[in-house]
Amino acid sequence: MTDQAYNFAYLDEQTKRMIRRAILKGIAVPGYQVPFASREMPMPYGWGTGGVQVTAACLVPEDLLKVIDQGADDTTNAVSIRKFFQRTAGVATTEATAEATVIQTRHRIPEVPLTEGQILVYQVPIPEPLRFLEPRETETRKMHELEEYGLMHVKLYEDIARHGEIATSYAYPVKVEGRYVMDPSPIPKFDNPKLGQSPAIQLFGAGREQRIYALPPYSDVVSLDFDDHPFQASKAPHDCDLCGAKDSYLDEVITDDAGGRMFVCSDTDFCAGRRAEGHVGRLGEPV
Amino acid sequence: MTATISGDTLSGGFTEAPMQSARAFREILEVLARPGLIRTVTGAAPPAPLSIAAGVALLTLTDPTTPLHLAGAADCQPVRDWVAFHIGAPLVAAEEADFALGTWDALQPVARFRIGQPDYPDRSATLIVELDRLTNHGPALSGPGIALSTWLSLPETAAFRANRALFPLGYDCLFTCGDRLAGLPRSTRVENI
C-alpha cells in the first residue's frame, strides 16, 4: 500500500516532469550528461539519490521492481531503496532479473541478459569520466564539446607503459555511438561488454552531481582501448563455489584467518537460479 | 476567473495525474528510445484540433517552466485556454520554445527551432508533430534504439537528415496521430527507400 502522506513515487509532479524531460534528452543524445535540478532525497547523496530520482520518474504502478547493490538483492542499501519504493509507490518487487520491469543497480549489470521492455537504472557517483584527469567542470564540459579525449588516451597509455596493461578495473570508460566518452558507473570492466547492443533501456542518475545520461537500446558502446592492447573483460580465474558457474562475476569471500577463501557469484539471483536448476559448485550442496 | 471559460477548457486533463502521467511517460520514453515503435496513450481529451496523444504529451512533459510554441491551427483560443488552465506553459515564438506543437506544415521552417548549444546540446526543442497517418511504412530508420532497421511514415526525409547531420545538436520529435505516438530523436539516421 502506498504511503498516503507522499505523492506517488515520492517526488511531486513538477519534479518528475523535470527529470523526465532530462531523461528524454539523455536518450536523444546517448552518453551526454544532461544537467538536472536534483532534489534532496530522504537518503544521503552518494547512496543512490540519482538512481532513486530516475526510478521514481520512470515507475508505473504496474512495474515489478528489482533493486541490487554489488549484484545482490539483500545488501542493506538495496533493501533500503526497495523498501522506499514499496512504501512510496506501492510497486511490487522481485529478485528475479528476468521478471523485473525496472531494475535499479549499484555497481553491477545482472548476468541474465536483459530484454526489451526492461529499464536498468544505474546509481552513479561521479558521472564525469574525465573528472580525475581534470577536476574542473568548466574544462571537462569544453572537452566533451570539442570531442577532445586525448587526455584519456594518454592516461590509459601511461598505464600500459608503466604496468603493461590498462590499470583500470572498474568504471572503465566507454565511447558511445562514436561521440561521447561516458562513465559506465563503477561496474567492474567485466560488465562493460553488456552495455552495448542491449535490448533494454539503460539510464544513469547522478544525484549529487546533478546529471542524467542514457543508453538507448542497441546503442553502440565501445570500451576505450588500443589496437595493440585490446580491451579485455576480466574476472577472478575461478568457478563459482556454490553453483559452479564459469562465466559469472565472482566475489571473493574470506572463510577463515588461515588464507581460506571461496568465490561466489556476485549476482545472487543468478546463482540461486542455477542452484535451483541443480548446478552444484565445489563447496555447494544440492538444493 | 470568469464565466466565459467553456466546459472544454476545464475538462480533458488528467484526472489522476500521478498515475496517468507516469504511464504516459513510459510510453513516450519507449517510443523515443526505440524510433519506429508506435504506442497508444490515454487520459487526455484536449480541444480540437489537438489529438489525444498530443494532449497526453503536453500534460506529461510541459508545465510553467517550459516555454511552448503553438503552430498553425493548434494556435487557437480553445487550445490556448486549455493549455493555460491545465499546464500553464508560457506561449512563445518558435525560436524560444522548449516544446512546439503543430502539423509538420505548420511547424515550417523547422530550422528556427532550438538545436541546443555545443556545450549543452540538451537545450534544444522537442517538436510534437501531428500527423494524419502513423504507420511503419515509409523512410527507413537506423541508429540508437533500433536493432537492425525499421520504418516510419515520416512527413519527409530531407529535414530529418539535415537534423541528424547536426548531431549532437538538433531537435527531437514526437509524432502523434489520434491516440498513438512515435518518436524520432536527433540521433536517428533516415533514408528514403
Next chain:
Amino acid sequence: MYVAVKGGERAIDNAHAWLAEERRGDPAVPELTIAQIRGQMTLAVNRVMAEGSLYDPDLAALAIKQARGDLIEAIFLIRAYRTTLPRLAGSNPVDTGAMTVDRRISATFKDLPGGQVLGSTFDYTHRLLDFALMAEGSEVPSGASAPATPGPMPHVTSFLNRDGLIETAPPSDTTPPDLTREPLELPADRSLRLQAITRGDEGFILSMAYSTQRGYGRTHAFVGELRIGTVAVEVDIPELGFAVEIGEVELTECETVNQFKGSRTEPPQFTRGYGLVFGQSERKSIAMSLVDRSLRWKELGEDFTGAPAQDEEFVLYHCDNIQATGFLEHIKLPHYVDFQAELELVRRLRAEAQAMQEAAE
C-alpha cells in the same frame, strides 16, 4: 556449507530501533521538548534553518531532537522535508533597511545615525564555564530593556555611497536564478554564489574566509555593518493587486567595506562583500561576506592568484555539507565488486612483475 550474509532487512529494522533508544537516552531523565530546543538552543536552530534553507524554528528544533544534536544530520532532515513542499509563491525582496534591529554594529564608524546597538552577544563575555548553570532553576537576571528603534535604519554603506567612495550596487529587478530548482551552472552570477554560500556549511565558509585573511586572496575587509533583527516577508497577491505581509523572519546581514586600490578596469574606491543568513548567524554572515568579496575578483578586474577562496568552482562545488557528508559517508557502503576487480588487477600485475624478474634472473 557456506551461507552468504543475509537478513539486511532485519538488521536495518533492529538498527533503527536501537538508534531510537539511543536518541532518547536515559528514560529516567526528562525528555527534551521541541519548545526547549527552540527556546534554549536557538543558535543551533538558526544554523539548521540557514543551511537547511527552510525558515521554520519548530521543524528545525524537531530535526535537532531527531538527529541527536548532530546539526548536519538535522540540516539533512530539513532539506529532505523541504523537497516535498510545493512552491506556492515567491516573496518580494525583503527590505533589511526597514529591519527591527536587535543588534547593529559598525566597525568603520565610531558613531552613526541609528547608533551602535550591541544587543545580546558573546563578544565581550569571558569564556569561563558558568558552573551556576549546572544547577537548574536559578534565576536569570533580566536585561535592561528599551523600545526597539522604530523606523528605517540606514545602511552604513549608503553613507559612503553618497560620497562616491564605495562601488555602487544598483538595484535590479531581474529574477535571480534558483539553486534549488536549476542545476548549478558555471560561471555563476553573484546572486547564485550568494545563495550557495548562505546555505553552505558554516565551517567550510568560515575556513574559506579565514584563508583570505591569512593572505590566500586577501581582500582587506572591514565590517562596515552587521545587523540582526526581524524583517517582514511580503508576497504579491495578483488577485488583490498589492503585497500582503505573510510573516516575519529573523536575519543577520553583514556588509563589509573592502579596501581597494583600483584595478585595470575599476577606479580606487571601497568595494563590498555581502552576507545574509537566516536567524542570528553572526559568524556565518561575516564569513559569507568575505567569501563573496573574494569571489568577485573577476568583475573587479583583480588578478586570480590561485587562492581557493577566489575559485568559484572550488567553493561552490564543495560548500554544501549535505552533498559532502553523503558522498564522504557513502564509502561505508559495500564496494566489494570494485575491490574484487582491483584485487585481481593487483594480483595479475604482481604475477607479471614477478615473472619478468625471474626471467631477468
